[in-house]
Amino acid sequence: MTVIKGLEGIVATTSSISSIVDGVLTYRGYDIDDLAEHASFEETAFLLWFGNLPATAELEKLKRDLSDFAAIPEPLIAQMKLYPKDANTMAALRSAVSGLALYDEAADDMSRSANEIKAVKLQAQIPTIVAALARIRQGLEPIAPKPGFSIAENFLYMLRGEQPDMVSVKALDTGLVLHADHELNASTFAGRVTVATLSDIYSGVTSAIGALKGPLHGGANEAVMRMLEEIGSFENVEPYIRGKLARREKIMGFGHRVYKNGDPRAKHLMKMSRELGAMKGDTKLYDMSVKIEELITGQKGLKPNVDFYSASVYTQLGIDRELFTPIFAISRVSGWTAHILEQYEDNRIIRPRAEYTGLVEQKYVPVTER
Ligand SMILES: CC(=O)SCCNC(=O)CCNC(=O)[C@H](O)C(C)(C)COP(=O)(O)OP(=O)(O)OC[C@H]1O[C@@H](n2cnc3c(N)ncnc32)[C@H](O)[C@@H]1OP(=O)(O)O
Numbered sequence: 550m551t552v553i554k555g556l557e558g559i560v561a562t563t564s565s566i567s568s569i570v571d572g573v574l575t576y577r578g579y580d581i582d583d584l585a586e587h588a589s590f591e592e593t594a595f596l597l598w599f600g601n602l603p604a605t606a607e608l609e610k611l612k613r614d615l616s617d618f619a620a621i622p623e624p625l626i627a628q629m630k631l632y633p634k635d636a637n638t639m640a641a642l643r644s645a646v647s648g649l650a651l652y653d654e655a656a657d658d659m660s661r662s663a664n665e666i667k668a669v670k671l672q673a674q675i676p677t678i679v680a681a682l683a684r685i686r687q688g689l690e691p692i693a694p695k696p697g698f699s700i701a702e703n704f705l706y707m708l709r710g711e712q713p714d715m716v717s718v719k720a721l722d723t724g725l726v727l728h729a730d731h732e733l734n735a736s737t738f739a740g741r742v743t744v745a746t747l748s749d750i751y752s753g754v755t756s757a758i759g760a761l762k763g764p765l766h767g768g769a770n771e772a773v774m775r776m777l778e779e780i781g782s783f784e785n786v787e788p789y790i791r792g793k794l795a796r797r798e799k800i801m802g803f804g805h806r807v808y809k810n811g812d813p814r815a816k817h818l819m820k821m822s823r824e825l826g827a828m829k830g831d832t833k834l835y836d837m838s839v840k841i842e843e844l845i846t847g848q849k850g851l852k853p854n855v856d857f858y859s860a861s862v863y864t865q866l867g868i869d870r871e872l873f874t875p876i877f878a879i880s881r882v883s884g885w886t887a888h889i890l891e892q893y894e895d896n897r898i899i900r901p902r903a904e905y906t907g908l909v910e911q912k913y914v915p916v917t918e919r
């Protein structure tokens with residue numbers, strides 16, 4: 550047996566949802582640069598689920614469905630109020646999404662049409678859950694979703710309790726487009742492994758949230774912000790980063806399993822970070838981030854990934870760092886569910902092998918003789 554640690558370079562499935570070839574990311578054949586510039590998140594989700602950009606009537610129907618499904622069950626809100634206020638937000642999200650299944654009578658209906666509806670429902674309800682968790686943590690009442698708002702607008706509205714400004718809505722919407730799917734990343738793979746046992750879509754998304762939480766994956770965006778806070782000032786960037794490199798510690802938000810010459814999403818987030826800073830008249834976070842990039846790329850040859858500049862973007866939108874990875878989940882649930890639907894279409898249980906390296910030929914000894 551040849552063991553490839555971390556399955557690097559192993560092709561584990563075919564997929565027609567997104568691809569990364571020569572550093573170019575596409576969703577259903579559309580370049581991410583084109584989508585980031587022109588598409589809304591709702592159009593992007595439709596594209597991932599159904600394989601084509603929606604016509605006007607299809608997009609309007611999807612928006613209506615997302616609005617209609619956005620409310621979450623009252624008993625779930627009551628349960629969320631019982632979670633410890635200082636619980637990890639991704640752990641709370643993982644519990645709440647698992648809980649959603651209990652209130653969906655069609656949770657175990659494995660027909661394509663029922664699963665498509667559940668994909669749209671999960672997409673609609675996860676932003677409501679994240680906003681409710683954020684408010685409950687602050688001792689505030691959750692705010693009900695507003696019909697007719699986009700996902701980005703509704704999320705900021707439910708978080709802040711007031712109509713969000715259009716610059717913030719556009720920035721968040723673009724962020725959601727950029728994070729929506731990414732081939733066979735760890736959380737998508739976790740979701741596909743789960744549903745390949747013919748378990749339900751809620752189980753798949755719950756597994757995926759658990760995998761996204763880790764700091765080597767989606768959790769890196771929160772870790773980047775923690776690092777920026779620890780550094781504190783532009784002047785401290787260089788000594789801080791040099792110290793980390795000397796101790797051979799990882800710098801969060803840098804490096805990637807697939808991209809070796811840079812993540813095509815990072816430049817969009819970098820631009821957004823610069824523009825938001827300039828608009829607010831405070832470019833400190835952007836300037837610090839650029840300096841970190843200079844040092845890491847110069848010294849290690851590592852480039853920023855999608856998580857690096859998203860930290861300063863979200864902070865400049867007034868969002869707490871505990872919500873960064875949940876926001877990633879708000880976007881990525883579109884990709885996870887597209888992959889889950891694809892897995893069901895042509896399923897085989899995913900069950901690789903392990904090379905055994907443990908003890909052999911052990912003889913049982915009764916407990917009293919050990
Ligand atoms: C949405 C996303 O999931 S994007 C990724 C988010 N994660 C992060 O930003 C966390 C920081 N980055 C990392 O830990 C890694 O680069 C990963 C997890 C993204 C990729 O991991 P792998 O493909 O296994 O790369 P691996 O860890 O083997 O790195 C190769 C070399 O680069 C080094 N390296 C990789 N990333 C970093 C980093 N961020 N800081 C310092 N060194 C790094 C490794 O230490 C290793 O060096 P070595 O060969 O001397 O041991």
Ligand SMILES: O=C([O-])CC(=O)C(=O)O
Nearest residue numbers: 730731733734735806855
């Ligand atoms: O693909 C990966 O390994 C991680 C990543 O960038 C993502 O999930 O967006």
